[in-house]
Amino acid sequence: MREFSRSLPMSLLRTREAVMRHFRPSLRDHGLTEQQWRILRALASVETIEVTELARVAFLLGPSLSRILRDLETRRLIERRVVKADQRRGLVSISSKGLKLIETVAPSSEAIYAAITRRYGARKLAELQNMLEALERSLSSLPGAGNAGAIDEPSE
């Protein structure tokens, strides 16, 4: 079998971890996890956004997002209301306190990103991202969710 340390999932995991290792300390100093930061950044780029759409943009599953929004709301970093026309839907927006936090964290975050880009090369970085995007697209058109050999799902 394939030398597993060279498998694609492991390569992607290790590389992502190598990148995040540089960002986490700064976020941590400001009391934010990686996911909380993703949410705040996503919110900063829109007026308001529905919960489901936010989950898609910040690439979080519903349950994780629910928990994190609860926490961010408690900390007054975000604000929520329901859609009047459809009471099931929730609208989320960033608070001014949240915006201030972003402005505080952004400089060091940008500096880290710039350092990484310089070190690896802007050209190569762009090329790498293109290849990642292409791979993502390739996979989205693969059948099933990996049920190789499976014919039909036994009811459970």
Add this chain to the structure above:
Amino acid sequence: MREFSRSLPMSLLRTREAVMRHFRPSLRDHGLTEQQWRILRALASVETIEVTELARVAFLLGPSLSRILRDLETRRLIERRVVKADQRRGLVSISSKGLKLIETVAPSSEAIYAAITRRYGARKLAELQNMLEALERSLSSLPGAGNAGAIDEPSE
């Protein structure tokens, strides 16, 4: 600030998830999580291995590994003993039951990997992995965080 859905960490996360989406169902059918599978595969390639080294190879943090080993041992998929010369160290090895499980899962896993490779292109996939590895190396020499062991950390 950077359109955050195009940030490098997000790209790596999305791509990895796109890949894993295809593997998880098959693993799940065999009662394994992704991390448990990583451990079993790592164990299958050696006679025995120390816990710390296993953590490095399977790319898991100590606490996660401890919990998973406890579970895998309960399920008789692995075996453990301590190093006589240094009672602090633990040695882990895969059991025959664990080997059988691997042989059961491997075919569908290999099939999925082959499908991904065909779809994206073997050449491009190798190139992508080279670029990921290069990025990883670039980052390991960046100051600030991550080069644990490079210099030495002031005592805290």
Add this chain to the structure above:
DNA sequence: GAAATATGATTAACATGTTAAGCGTATCAG
């Protein structure tokens, strides 16, 4: 060789990932 320190592994505590179930609201069928 006893006290201090370091090391390997586990446990603790909290946040997130993951799947399933639950709850309220909306829509649809009759």
Add this chain to the structure above:
DNA sequence: CTGATACGCTTAACATGTTAATCATATTTC
């Protein structure tokens, strides 16, 4: 209008990620 169904979000339950603390064993220092 009402029962059935679908939808949006949350909660539940369990596994893992992450950092700090703990425990036992080794090593060092005096």
